[in-house]
Amino acid sequence: MEKVKLPIRRLVEFLLRFGDIDSRYVEKDRMLEGAKAHRSIQKANTIDCADYKSEVSLSAEIEYREIVYVIDGRADGIFMQDGIPVIDEIKTTATPLHLIGEDHNIKHWAQAECYAYLYASCNNFGKAAVQITYCSLDTGETKRFFKVFDADELKTFLYGLLEKYAIWAYHTSEWAKIRDASIKALSFPFPAFRKGQRNLAVYTYKAISGGKKLFAQAPTGTGKTISTLFPAVKALGEGKAAKIFYLTAKTITRQAAEEAFYRMRQHSLKFKTLTITAKDKICFCAETLCYPETCEYAKGHYDRINGALLDAITNCDDFNRAVVEEYAKKHRVCPFELSLDISLWADSIICDYNYVFDPRVYLRRFFAEGRDDYVFIVDEAHNLVDRAREMFSAELSKSRFLEIKKTFKGTGKPFKKALTAVNKCFLALKAACGELEHCISNDLPEELLTSLTKFAGLCDALLKENRELGTDNTFLSGYFEALNFLNIAELFNEMYVTFTEKRSGDVTIKLFCLDPSFLLGEAFKRGCSAILFSATLTPLGYFRDILSGGDTDTLVAIDTPFKSANLCVLFAGHISTRFKNRDQSISHVAELAGCFISCKKGNYIVYFPSYKYMHDVFVEFRAKYPEIHAFEQEASMTEDAREAFLDFFKEDPEQTMAAFCVLGGIFSEGIDLKGTRLIGAVIVGVGLPQLSVQQNIIKDYFMRKNGMGYEYAYMYPGMNKVLQAAGRVIRSESDRGAVLLIDERFTHAAYKNLFPSHWQHCKTIRDVKKLEAVLKEFWGLF
Numbered sequence: 139m140e141k142v143k144l145p146i147r148r149l150v151e152f153l154l155r156f157g158d159i160d161s162r163y164v165e166k167d168r169m170l171e172g173a174k175a176h177r178s179i180q181k182a183n184t185i186d187c188a189d190y191k192s193e194v195s196l197s198a199e200i201e202y203r204e205i206v207y208v209i210d211g212r213a214d215g216i217f218m219q220d221g222i223p224v225i226d227e228i229k230t231t232a233t234p235l236h237l238i239g240e241d242h243n244i245k246h247w248a249q250a251e252c253y254a255y256l257y258a259s260c261n262n263f264g265k266a267a268v269q270i271t272y273c274s275l276d277t278g279e280t281k282r283f284f285k286v287f288d289a290d291e292l293k294t295f296l297y298g299l300l301e302k303y304a305i306w307a308y309h310t311s312e313w314a315k316i317r318d319a320s321i322k323a324l325s326f327p328f329p330a331f332r333k334g335q336r337n338l339a340v341y342t343y344k345a346i347s348g349g350k351k352l353f354a355q356a357p358t359g360t361g362k363t364i365s366t367l368f369p370a371v372k373a374l375g376e377g378k379a380a381k382i383f384y385l386t387a388k389t390i391t392r393q394a395a396e397e398a399f400y401r402m403r404q405h406s407l408k409f410k411t412l413t414i415t416a417k418d419k420i421c422f423c424a425e426t427l428c429y430p431e432t433c434e435y436a437k438g439h440y441d442r443i444n445g446a447l448l449d450a451i452t453n454c455d456d457f458n459r460a461v462v463e464e465y466a467k468k469h470r471v472c473p474f475e476l477s478l479d480i481s482l483w484a485d486s487i488i489c490d491y492n493y494v495f496d497p498r499v500y501l502r503r504f505f506a507e508g509r510d511d512y513v514f515i516v517d518e519a520h521n522l523v524d525r526a527r528e529m530f531s532a533e534l535s536k537s538r539f540l541e542i543k544k545t546f547k548g549t550g551k552p553f554k555k556a557l558t559a560v561n562k563c564f565l566a567l568k569a570a571c572g573e574l575e576h577c578i579s580n581d582l583p584e585e586l587l588t589s590l591t592k593f594a595g596l597c598d599a600l601l602k603e604n605r606e607l608g609t610d611n612t613f614l615s616g617y618f619e620a621l622n623f624l625n626i627a628e629l630f631n632e633m634y635v636t637f638t639e640k641r642s643g644d645v646t647i648k649l650f651c652l653d654p655s656f657l658l659g660e661a662f663k664r665g666c667s668a669i670l671f672s673a674t675l676t677p678l679g680y681f682r683d684i685l686s687g688g689d690t691d692t693l694v695a696i697d698t699p700f701k702s703a704n705l706c707v708l709f710a711g712h713i714s715t716r717f718k719n720r721d722q723s724i725s726h727v728a729e730l731a732g733c734f735i736s737c738k739k740g741n742y743i744v745y746f747p748s749y750k751y752m753h754d755v756f757v758e759f760r761a762k763y764p765e766i767h768a769f770e771q772e773a774s775m776t777e778d779a780r781e782a783f784l785d786f787f788k789e790d791p792e793q794t795m796a797a798f799c800v801l802g803g804i805f806s807e808g809i810d811l812k813g814t815r816l817i818g819a820v821i822v823g824v825g826l827p828q829l830s831v832q833q834n835i836i837k838d839y840f841m842r843k844n845g846m847g848y849e850y851a852y853m854y855p856g857m858n859k860v861l862q863a864a865g866r867v868i869r870s871e872s873d874r875g876a877v878l879l880i881d882e883r884f885t886h887a888a889y890k891n892l893f894p895s896h897w898q899h900c901k902t903i904r905d906v907k908k909l910e911a912v913l914k915e916f917w918g919l920f
Contacts, residue, residue, distance in 0.1 A: 140311035141199070143380075144303070145507055146211035146256075148482070150248045153302050155440040158430035159472055161608065179228055179273055179280065180215055190217040190226075196256040202300045205307050212507070213253045214271075222286065224267040225254045231272055232598035235281045238272050246270050247285075252299070255292035264289050276595035309451065310483070313410070317485060320408040321375025326368060327401040328361075333699035335365045338671075341694050343369035346513055346667045347378055353519070353682050355675040356696035357894065358865045363394040364401065366515050366669050367486075371402065371409065373513070374485065379666065380511035381504075382486040385494055387521035388808050395488045395517070396458060403456070412457040412481050414489040417474040420459060427609060428472070435472045443479060446471045451483045478503070491522060495661045496529040497629065498622055505664040512665035518808070519670035520858050523684055526654035532626035534590075534619055536564040536645040542616045553596050559589040567638045568645045576639040576831055582630050583647060590620045623649065629657060635835060650832065652839040659686035674861040676892050680854050683844075698896040705868050706876040706916040707900035708734075708909065711885035715823040720751050727880055728758040731796070731820045733906040734878045735766060737913040739794045740817035741787045745801040745863045747823040749773055755822070756798045771799040780804060787815040801825050807862040812869040818876045819867050824883045825859035826852045857892045874920050876913060878903070 180192040197210035215226035227250035231238065247270065254266040267286045273279070300307075331339070338356055342365065345352035356362045370382050384395045392413055399411045418426045423433050430437035446469030454461055457480050466473035481487050482503065493501050494514060504512065516522060543557045563586040571577040597617040600607055607613050626649050633653040639646050651657070662668050675681045678693040687693075713726050735742045744759075746752035756770050775783065783805070786795060791814075799805040802825060827833050833851050841847030860879070867875035883889055885902070893900065903909045 140204075140314070141206045141208050142307045142310050143208045143210075144307070146196075146209060146249055146252045147507065148503065149209075149299055149303060150245050150252065152306075152444075152482075153299055154245050154248055155443070157438070157440050159428045159433075159436040159439045159475065160430055161428040178278075179271065183215055183217070183226070187217045190215055194257075196253055196260075198256050198260060200296075200300070202297060203304055205304075205311055207300060207307065209252075209256065210507075211249070211253055211256070213250075213257070216257060219267065222265050222267050223254075223257055223261070223263055224269050224284075225250050225257065226269045226271055227253070228271045228273060230275050232275050232595065233602070234599070235272060235274050235277075235279060238281060240283045242272070248295075248299070251287065251292055252296050254287060255289070255296045258289045258292060266292060276598070305448070309448075313483075317408050317410075318375045320406055321371055324368075324371065324375075324402060324405055324407050327364065327405045332359075332361050334360045334696040335699070337694070338362065338365040338696055339369045341692060342366045342669050343373060345669060345692060346370060346373040349666050351662070351668045351670065351682075351687050351691040352694065353675060353678055353685070353687055353691065354669070354671040354694045354696065355678060355894075356671060356673065357698040357700075357896065358673045358869055359699050359871065360673075360696055361699075362671050362673075363517065364398045366671060367395065367398045368402065370513050370515060370669070371407070371486075378511070379513045381484070382513050382515065383494055383665070384486060384488045384515045384517065385491050386488070386517045387491060387525060388518070390808055391517050392488050395486075396456075399456070399486070408455065409486065410451065410455045410457070410484045411486045411488060412462075412477060412484040413459060414477050414481065414487060414493060415459045415462070415474070416490070420463065420473045420477070422463075422467070422473065429608070433472075435466065435470055439471050439475065442469050443471050443476065445469060446476055447479050447483075450476070450480060457484065491516070491525050492529060494664070495522075495526060495658065497625060497657075498529075500661070509663055510665065514662065514665050514668040516668065516670040518672050519681065519685065520672045520674050520862075522658070522670070523654070523681075523855070526658055526685075527651050530626065530629060530651035530654050530657050531649060532619075532623040533646055533648040534623050535641075535647075536561065536568075538616050538619065539564075539593075541612060545612050549600065553600065556589065556593040556596050560586070560593055563589050564645045564647065567647055568640060571638055571640065576637065578835060579636040579638070580632075581636065582627055582649075583636055586647065587624065587627055590624055594620050594624065631656065633657075633839075635839075637832065637835065639831070650835065652836050653684065653843070655684050655686045662686055673865050674858050676857065676861060676894065677854065680846075680850065684850070695895070698894075700868060700871050700873075700896075702896045702899060703919070704871075704874050705896065706913065707864075707879070707897045708876065708903045708912060709879035709881075709884040709900060710903045710909075711882045712904050713880055713882060715747070715751075715881045717829075720754075724754050724758050727822055728755050728762055729906060730878065730880060730903075730909065731755070731822075732759060732763040732766070733909050734818065734820055734876070734913065735794060735796050736763070737910060738817065738917045739791070741791055741811070741815055742794070742796045742818045742820065743805065743816065743863075743866065744796055744798050744820040745806055745822060746798065747801055747825065748828075749800060751822070752798050752800060759796070759798075766794050766796050768796040768798065771797065771803065771805060775804070784809060784811070787811050790814050801863055802859040806859060806866070809866060810869055811866060813873060816866055817874065818878070819863055820878045820880065821860055821863050822880045824853075824881050824889060825856035825863075827855055853888065854892075857889065861892075861894065876916060878909070 183190045192215050194213045194216045196213060200207045200209055213225050214228040217224050227246055229246055250268040254268050258266040265286055265288055267284060270283045272281045334356060338354055341352055341354060373379050374382060386392050396413060399409060422435060428436045446465055450465045462477045463473050466476045492499050539557055539560050567583060630649060633651060633656055635650050637648040637650045670685060682691060682693060710730055713723050715723055731744050760768055837847035837851035840850040864877045867877055901912055
């Protein structure tokens with residue numbers, strides 16, 4: 139008999155939703171604040187009631203209509219009263235308690251009644267009680283509602299929900315049979331494994347089977363996506379995983395995962411996949427405002443959503459953006475919310491990192507209940523370091539609150555007083571810096587947090603009183619930033635600092651995450667295994683450390699699948715591109731780049747550590763080599779401008795072309811210029827992040843932690859940019875290309891040790907004559 143896993147919260151929220159989407163009435167993300175209130179109430183209850191138990195896990199297998207439901211959940215509290223067990227369901231709220239009645243939310247009662255049935259049936263009680271405890275986030279006061287139920291009454295209620303859920307359970311059960319049979323018959327969707335692919339696939343399968351992490355460096359062209367997804371699919375078919383999350387840093391890299399699943403479907407795989415598109419991109423409206431009076435897709439959304447969902451999952455397997463939009467328009471529902479619901483039925487979800495790691499937006503429908511058998515495949519994992527620091531940090535500026543104070547003068551004395559208190563906290567933190575432009579503290583700014591809590595509470599109340607505030611960007615931005623700051627403050631530990639900075643007459647306060655390893659580790663615990671891969675995870679030990687790996691996790695470096703002779707790597711170690719030497723190097727760099735590019739007609743990119751340095755060399759280059767079509771990357775480019783920029787890279791161009799770009803920018807990774815669209819790259823400098831107070835804080839932290847502050851803050855991130863840029867040149871086994879590295883630091887052992895194995899044949903160039911001779915010999919081979 140088939141088993142269907144069904145968390146009680148999911149069952150209740152899925153079946154009992156109705157009406158409109160209206161973001162103005164949703165209590166915004168104060169989950170961490172709410173969790174704190176939960177713990178406080180539970181602690182108080184434990185003191186008042188000796189047998190009060192908190193966070194009680196409940197589960198049972200219930201057979202109903204030829205399906206076994208594995209039902210589970212976690213009660214906030216359970217205690218005995220007059221010989222009857224009482225299920226305590228605690229709900230935090232920003233709504234004033236006098237506005238909350240017994241029937242405030244039927245889902246709260248439904249969830250608790252299901253818990254009550256599980257506890258009563260498992261412990262042979264004929265009755266059970268439910269207590270709904272509402273706690274005000276603003277005052278800390280509580281309001282309780284209490285009901286006693288017969289066990290049969292509770293059983294009837296739960297079985298009634300299962301009756302309504304039967305069609306969905308049947309679909310889940312039947313789909314699992316079809317999917318697993320197709321996985322068992324699935325063969326690798328290419329005629330043969332490319333060099334390195336089999337090894338990567340084997341390591342991936344072993345990591346998933348063993349519940350471990352794998353950190354894999356595999357050069358461009360290995361076929362990393364299919365080499366990780368194919369074994370992950372196989373593992374899922376064998377019951378070693380429940381769902382696959384394919385996580386990316388950029389929209390363009392999701393296409394590789396979609397194409398991999400397409401290929402496997404061509405080999406008869408039956409597998410439901412969903413690509414989640416950001417809400418502001420997939421929204422049908424000009425403005426992403428979820429109000430029923432302005433959006434036909436928000437009005438009555440919950441009345442239509444289950445019909446839309448059933449239609450979609452019954453008739454489609456590949457839910458890319460276009461398909462989600464098609465079903466959303468057909469049923470007049472919000473496309474973003476539809477995609478989130480489809481995710482519950484998808485076997486694999488392709489999405490941005492933030493849907494798993496970001497504490498503000500991660501998919502709570504999967505991760506709120508704790509660990510499950512999810513596999514996380516992290517594409518371009520080198521990007522996760524900076525993204526994680528960004529996700530786990532929060533910043534506020536004094537000017538934001540002054541703007542709100544000026545805009546909403548007549549809102550009332552309490553609101554004005556709250557804003558004044560916040561402003562005073564900023565001034566006090568500014569004063570603590572003295573004559574310095576910045577200061578650093580290992581402690582939280584407690585007074586600021588207290589003032590922000592009061593400010594956020596008043597914003598909640600004002601939003602309920604005045605619906606129009608829900609459309610005011612000035613008000614909402616300040617409110618959301620305050621909430622985010624408060625939420626990040628709950629994560630603050632020894633891996634954080636409070637960074638205060640005076641900036642152009644303003645004051646900013648940043649809760650800065652220096653080391654994201656612990657918080658990433660907590661996020662990875664939501665799944666059973668993680669596969670992190672990139673063409674540039676050098677050195678592997680650094681990435682394992684900072685991305686929360688352990689000694690039992692596997693590190694593997696896969697050799698390039700292409701002939702090393704196809705890539706000519708040269709470095710000019712006689713030129714210093716350090717900041718203090720840049721003016722003297724301009725002419726020399728322009729000459730080397732010009733010689734490198736002139737040796738063979740084609741398309742080239744020249745990468746620089748800054749826009750200014752790039753422009754200075756560009757001017758010199760244009761004067762010396764007017765016959766070469768050269769152009770620069772602009773500082774801010776729209777998506778259309780980026781596409782137009784890349785369109786210059788034509789196959790077999792009639793004229794040599796040189797694009798001047800910034801190292802670590804949008805054209806140094808994530809672009810795929812195969813064949814003769816790009817035949818060479820010049821990389822100027824070792825890619826070090828710009829010297830800054832924040833990078834130095836990171837350096838000092840890791841110097842204390844492991845004695846490798848400079849490496850972790852500057853050298854390793856810099857060389858990652860270099861390796862990514864160099865990786866643009868060889869994209870397939872038929873590609874041929876050359877890379878020229880310009881900087882005397884490339885001659886140092888510390889940097890040379892970071893070169894990939896297929897660079898070991900690189901040659902040193904000391905003048906343009908040598909450069910020309912080596913390149914003519916290289917290009918003469920083809």
